[in-house]
Amino acid sequence: MTGDTPDRGHSITAAAQAALYESSEGQQGWTRKVDGRDVPCVLLSYRGRRTGAVRSAPVIRVADEGRYILVGSLGGADVDPWWVINLRHDPRLRLRDRGRVFETVAEELSGSAREQAWSVATHTFPRYEDYQSRTGRLIPVFAAPIVL
Template identity: 45%
Template sequence: MMADTDGSVKISPVRWVAEQARLYEESGGTRGTDMRGSPCLLLDYVGRRSGDWHRTVLIYGHDGDDYLIVASNGGATDHPLWYKNLLEHPRVRLRVGTRRFEAEAETLSPEEKRRVWPHLLEIYPPYQDYQDRTDRDIPVVRLRPLT
């Protein structure tokens, strides 16, 4: 992991994610805000083992004033690390465009997921391919702003 410019956040070791996260943050949320036309946010979360802050870039949707993210991990058999960390430390920091704020993360129930899934597929259709290629039920997470 690489430290953010202020040294307080470790950025994803995945090169393209790190580059996009830096561009997004360094521009104050005016650049790097989408992935192939799908809107992206920066998610800062606490590592369950290290206690350090980490940052990744994720596509998001909306449900009212809340943000929705998908723990797809590209359809892999295991949940992404950021999701495992949210289960233990649900308080997160977000950058959505030029706005920075804290939020509380909560995994949606199966009923809630069914309701919002069509909206998420409109934003990023490959999510359905990811779900089809894994036996794992891909979680959808609600990020409820605290400020």
């Protein structure tokens, strides 16, 4: 995506970050300021379920044993981010982690698999616990295998 339509809940800053991340081939835009510190992000590119257009969203980087864990927190909002809704419709995506880019298929986790991934995610980014406490929804968690 080139930044013309931000994802649900993401500010123009997130759309600009996605555009910068992609246009610089991962050399810029791969971190996001959270509580005054730079937090690494990966860039998800996926198809919109209604238009089929490619959309992109930066998400906090959580790597775990050959996969990325994707957390649809939206800062604790009571709605899921658009990328979650779109991945539920079509789980295929392109993932960029700085200079590494690959196609993969995400899987939404549930039960003990979700709890294990959630534990890794909150260890990596403790604010996820705060985000979960702000909302009545269970924050969705996906796993995206690393494909070399």
